[in-house]
Amino acid sequence: MRDDPTVVDLVIRARDGEKSAWDELVERYAPLVYSVCRRYRLTQPDIDDVGQSVWLRLVEHLPGLREPAALPGWIATTTQRECFRLIRATSRVEPVDLVQSPDIPEQAIAEEEVLRHERGAILRTAFSELSRKCQQLLSLLMQDPPAPYDEISRRLSLPVGSIGPNRARCLTRLRQTPALALLAADGPGPNDE
Template identity: 45%
Template sequence: MSEIDVAGDPLAALQDDGTSELVVRAREGDEAAWSRLVERYSGLLWSIARAHRLGDADAGDVVQTCWLRLVERIGALDDPAAAGCWLATTARNECMGLLRRRARDLAPVPLGARPASGPDEVAVARDRLGRVGAALEALPGRCRTLLRLFAQAASYAELAAALGIPVGSVGPTRARCLSALRRLVP
């Protein structure tokens, strides 16, 4: 059996016609044949995992899973000479499955959402919210009602009806109420 140097080109291993003999011997329990298969195709499997931009741990998991699948299914391979192609396909499928699972596990983030705040930012935001709430309570009833309804996305018509004022007065009244609120927030 001639040796083919596949170190420079991982795909060269796929054309090696000695694979068939190694697979047959590995099926029969020949540990040296298994070692030679692992030696021959590990570079290919690692290059496929790396081509999918997997980190060391994930790439290692993919490579290990490919070898496990071959151990489980070596007896079912129709063409022992195609073991390299079978391993390459298995590696690609494992990589894609891993990437799909990873994408599915990520929680969707709304467009424009800010990253999670640290404890200091949360404390500052709570303090500011408390000051705004206290200032809102200090406003006259009409301003308090208008700003609360406006914060709930009420339309100008709804605001006008709730306050008993013309629709054209809602904008200027809202501006005066917001100005008063800004003056009250320390």
């Protein structure tokens, strides 16, 4: 995942001034910026400010980026720094659970955030490869709180007794999608056992 040729290609094309490549980079990594900002419980206007700062810094640093494949980590680290800068500038107190342990280097936190973002993107791709019926069923089961079986039965015209077996088949199909097969080939993540 870290040597993603798509990312390398997008960075090179964006360096060369190709607007569509820049737009695709922003679209691809805006959710990463947003998720890092949400960890710091920033308000939406603050998230927007941090996002603008991150993209401005990327414009400034893109020509000098030595390893294009390292862009996701660079974005995560830069977003963290911008969040810290904003919090300090507005004299807000950092939430206790966000205080970085001296034993955990900033780079490790950034890498974990990038991996979480990449896994989410892979899962969304795999989910989009499922049939509409499987997407609907899994969405209803995964919403918070999950929909009751009688509601799922009514909405999807499925007998209540077939929801569990259908869920199992849909999850098997999800695991067999090419996108998730690639993720499984990379091995377990840091939070997997």
